[in-house]
Amino acid sequence: MNDMPINGKWISAGADQFWTDIARHDHVVQLYENDGVFLDTLTGFIEATIHADENVVIIATDQHLSALEARLGTYGVEIERMISEHRFIPFNVEEIIAEFVIDDDLDEALLLKAASDLLTKAAYGKRKFKMFGEIAPTLMAQGYKDIPMRIEQIFDKVFHEHRSCLYCGYSSKLFNGDLSQYRSPVCEVHSKIISGSVKQLTHVLYQQMPSSLSN
Template sequence: MIKKLENAEWQTADISIFWGEIAPTEHVVQIYENDESFLLTLEGFVSSGLTAGECVVLIATAAHLKAITDRLTDQDIALTELISDDQLILLDAEETLAQFMVNGWPEAQLFEQTITRIIKRATDRNRIVRAFGEMVALLWAKGERSATVHLESLWNRFCQTQVFCLLCAYPSNGFMQDINSSAHTICCAHSKMISGEHSSRTKVFFKTVPQHSSGIII
């Protein structure tokens, strides 16, 4: 499958360069085939940010928070120090999502208040910020398609007023029905898409999502 990615549509980059040069206003998505692919992407996103002295915010499931902190520990990254200094902020996705959901719908004002508090905490020491959010994937997994798209739009609006890179990720098994249409809807809410087959610690396959894309195949 990697051969299919090496065409005019997909680009490849050294993973440290990709994350090191990512624009602070990028909204990136990965629709991944398995946890290993996802965790490799997230590991590169987090470790390169920490190495650059940025603040990294992770809003993820408990299982994924544990998995990524285990990987960072294996890299001999001083997690306790980073967490105490608010350079690494770990937040539970379910708990954070609950702070702005009203009757099964993301309420815009509560969302802005919730995320503003988080970003203010992240920028208090004048650090550049990058964030990963898994709340959209939780809504999508529950079949809340409209609520998911609305939450992505709230993120996009918020990112227009703040300067930080945002990464989202969805498991591909949530796109089994009408896969091209549903993937197209999600991908068009983002500026870049990372291959769900990403399986290397050194390379990343990605493409820029056209603003008015006519179709995304994963």
Template sequence: MSTEPKRHHHHAVQFYGSDAELLNTVGEFLSEGLVAGQPAIVIVTPEHRDGIEQALESHLIDVRAARRLGDLIMLDADEILATFMVDQAPVGSLFRRSVGDVIEQTRRGRERTPVRAYGEMVDVLWKQGRADAAIRLEVLWNNLAETHTFSLLCAYSIGNFYKQTDRYQEICDLHTHVHPHEATVETA
């Protein structure tokens, strides 16, 4: 299978320098989908969970109601990683079963509706020094898009890529859209 992202789905990456920059992008991405009737799955670290909820509320999303109705699913990034990592590497069949099942459960009763997903699992892996595992996970997301309908936003701290321009380009190539770090845009 190709590692390139399928162009019929949206798989974006946000490189961020601050939590405020990240939360603004994530809040916009998720709220646009929720307002359009698209359910959202958020696979997040504890450090960003409250901030994402606040960002959604700033976009006039009733987070409690969305969660109660099953329109907003909040999951812990480390817990989800544990469901498909074996010997510090993501396993495709376990990933499809774990994350694919969450997507399908979220779509139940609205099969023609795409899901919006935001995930920090790749950033968690990268920060742990497991760049190859993060890249493999990006490929698994692209493979999952062949059988599931979703728009995905991933995020990486730009500090992860100091002197790693080849790896940075590799990450960019695995996405259909790239949101560069604000400082990168300002100085370009």
């Protein structure tokens, strides 16, 4: 599967430059073809955040959290120390979802409370922060249709107000491997897309979403 950008050409940037400067205030999405590509990108995202002396919040499945921590360890990141210092702040996505999806429906007041709590934890020590989340894709995988987009829209507004980077990762399997979905509502709520078929530990291939070019 080859993911083609909307305007026919990816832009390349170093991972530190992309996550710290280019996408500093963006809502970024990646439709990835396999976990190897995704985990490399997420590792680069975390390393760039650490290099910038910022906190990073990761909301992911247990499987992804375990694989991520193992990868970070191989690159010399002292996970336990980072957690104890509130620099690396991991959450199980199912536990977060349970805070605001009640009886198969979204309670927006509880979602906003959960978002506020996450932001408070993210800003520990009055540091800047970035966040990765797979709340919406997890709900999509469970068969929810409307709730994932409502959550994306609310988080988009919250992070726009706080001017912090939010990175979301979706397996392309959720779209039957069809990356023409770059024009889907999922991607349109984001301001930048990054390639999902190339490993991006040290460099990122990205493109601005057309709807956000004037932002």
